[in-house]
Amino acid sequence: MKKGKILFLNGVTSSGKTTIVEALQARRDVFFYVVANDLFQEMVGEQYLEEDYWKYLSEVILMMYHTAKLYSDMGKNVLIDGILVEREEIRPHYQQLMEIMKDSPLDIVEVYCPLDICRQRNIERGDRFESQSEEQAELMSKDIAYSLRVDTSVSTAEECAEQIVRKYFG
Secondary structure, eight states, X not given: OOOOOEEEEEOOTXXXXXXXXXXXXHOSSOOOEEEEHHHHHTTSOHHHHHHHHHHHHHHHHHHHHHHHHHHHHTTOOEXXXXXXXXXXXXXXXXXXXXXXXXXXXEEEEEXXXXXXXXXHHHHHHSSSOTTHHHHHHHHBXXXXXXXXXXXXXXXXXHHHHHHHHHHHHO
């Protein structure tokens, strides 16, 4: 069986990852299953996250990668909506992802947006800390091998989705 493509949309909070995921899922020409940090975080009881947030989040993130790999192995295309951060609890995060996906068709898409625009989006959303994007940018893994960069400050989510589909399915 041919493996499904795994596309990891990597970017800081409010960069536009989830909006691009929604635009991709609205398309009729390609179908994706989605795994996301936020969805997998909900699998952990709130009391555990309050006790040791990064310990439990790190564990569930690695489980998310294995889940994406399983879907791919079953011939399904998968979007990972996440962020590759290098916290002590998950370091070396990027290398762990690459090891899990070593025999899988993984491509990492950089979802870029200037931090001042992310800050404004965080304020408008009201469910993020104002400086959360900057804090995540400081923790983001370095030297990631991106195969595509989309910029949500100059392109709509639909335009970014079109760039992604054209690159990987065109």
